[in-house]
Amino acid sequence: MELALEAGRGLPTSALRETIHAVGVNEASDGELIQRTGDGDGDAFEVLYRRYARPMFGLALRRLGDRGRAEDAVQETFASIWRAAGSYKPERGPGGPWLYAVARNAIVDRSRARNEPAVETPETESGEPGPPDLAEADWVSWRVHRALEDLPQSQRTVIELAYWSGLSQSEVAEYLNIPLGTVKTRTRAALGRLADLLEEEFG
Amino acid sequence: MTDKPDFRELVGDDLEAEERARLEQVHDLLVVADPPPELPPSLLEPAAEPTGHHLVGLPRRRTGALLALAAAIALVALVAGYAVGQRGNAPFPSIGTVKMHGTAAAPSASATIAVGERDPSGNWPLKLVVNNLPPLPRHAYYEMFLTSDGKPAASCGTFASGERTVTVRLNVPYNTRRYDGWVVTRHVRHSNAQPVVLTTFKSDSV
Numbered sequence: 483m484e485l486a487l488e489a490g491r492g493l494p495t496s497a498l499r500e501t502i503h504a505v506g507v508n509e510a511s512d513g514e515l516i517q518r519t520g521d522g523d524g525d526a527f528e529v530l531y532r533r534y535a536r537p538m539f540g541l542a543l544r545r546l547g548d549r550g551r552a553e554d555a556v557q558e559t560f561a562s563i564w565r566a567a568g569s570y571k572p573e574r575g576p577g578g579p580w581l582y583a584v585a586r587n588a589i590v591d592r593s594r595a596r597n598e599p600a601v602e603t604p605e606t607e608s609g610e611p612g613p614p615d616l617a618e619a620d621w622v623s624w625r626v627h628r629a630l631e632d633l634p635q636s637q638r639t640v641i642e643l644a645y646w647s648g649l650s651q652s653e654v655a656e657y658l659n660i661p662l663g664t665v666k667t668r669t670r671a672a673l674g675r676l677a678d679l680l681e682e683e684f685g
Numbered sequence: 686m687t688d689k690p691d692f693r694e695l696v697g698d699d700l701e702a703e704e705r706a707r708l709e710q711v712h713d714l715l716v717v718a719d720p721p722p723e724l725p726p727s728l729l730e731p732a733a734e735p736t737g738h739h740l741v742g743l744p745r746r747r748t749g750a751l752l753a754l755a756a757a758i759a760l761v762a763l764v765a766g767y768a769v770g771q772r773g774n775a776p777f778p779s780i781g782t783v784k785m786h787g788t789a790a791a792p793s794a795s796a797t798i799a800v801g802e803r804d805p806s807g808n809w810p811l812k813l814v815v816n817n818l819p820p821l822p823r824h825a826y827y828e829m830f831l832t833s834d835g836k837p838a839a840s841c842g843t844f845a846s847g848e849r850t851v852t853v854r855l856n857v858p859y860n861t862r863r864y865d866g867w868v869v870t871r872h873v874r875h876s877n878a879q880p881v882v883l884t885t886f887k888s889d890s891v
Binding site for chain 1: 689690694695696697704707708710711712714715716717718719720721722724725727728731732790819822824873874875876877878
């Protein structure tokens with residue numbers, strides 16, 4: 483924030499105001515962004531979108547199992563957020579879980595509208611995960627995907643390659659054409675940053 | 686290759702116990718989380734007007750820049766003057782060629798796109814001759830895109846590259862006037878890291 487103000491010292495007043503506004507929006511918590519969205523702040527809405535589009539698409543894809551329907555569900559979810567942001571009460575909890583609830587409800591509504599249950603309730607016991615397990619898995623993926631959005635691209639890349647592309651640290655180094663030590667440094671920094679974010683729960 | 690990374694390999698042995706436990710909790714979450722999905726083009730930008738509700742104050746899109754850059758491909762491919770590019774082994778009657786150069790991710794790579802004549806259905810056949818692309822790990826591939834505002838926008842197809850020179854036939858079923866160039870990106874399974882390795886743009890800032 484100080485840097486942005488420092489850099490803007492020579493800017494015209496309007497440009498300085500825009501710089502401060504942009505930095506303020508990007509650094510705001512999810513809860514603050516929801517409140518500002520409720521006041522009609524389109525910039526705040528756009529930052530929320532960038533933070534949550536991927537987690538929401540992941541959740542919708544997982545629940546609906548179809549990319550086309552998941553895309554529609556994400557669009558509807560953000561329309562719901564725009565409409566409902568004014569009802570968000572920060573004293574009841576941070577913004578991340580509120581957004582998750584809105585997304586989950588929009589996805590379930592979409593399934594119901596087509597008479598297709600989002601999550602089948604098994605009539606007999608099976609080895610498959612039941613609804614509580616699926617809900618827990620949804621929540622874990624949501625939190626992880628959201629936290630990844632806040633990582634610098636260089637750190638995010640090493641995490642994705644290590645955890646979901648099955649590459650060893652040496653293979654990541656070879657793939658990105660960077661030293662192994664750099665991969666290890668970035669990986670450790672990324673895990674530390676993710677730990678911070680997940681502990682904050684995006685409040 | 687391994688299915689799940691070994692936590693010890695990731696962080697080493699020199700962490701304090703408390704920090705180690707903190708990072709291991711994150712590791713455990715990453716292991717059970719689904720891979721983050723790749724966003725489809727329709728979700729890359731927020732809708733300007735969510736269904737039935739006008740969003741007052743949303744930033745205006747960069748339509749002006751897009752319009753200003755439109756037709757560049759047509760200029761390159763079509764105004765080339767119906768030069769006949771007959772490179773490669775099989776004859777390929779082309780109406781023009783476009784050069785690509787390697788980015789920082791593949792500095793020694795280069796390529797030539799020969800653009801064929803549009804067929805009555807609207808397909809533009811392409812012949813892509815690629816040199817010196819780095820070898821790919823398993824479950825990886827290259828993909829060529831038409832770009833819009835310098836960003837990958839419409840796929841022209843995928844290919845692998847295991848040799849020094851590779852020639853592949855691709856296709857553009859789009860109205861090329863909407864686009865401003867081409868790039869080739871590298872993809873690995875479940876990774877959102879898709880570095881641009883070849884580009885028609887002078888700088889690598891894609």
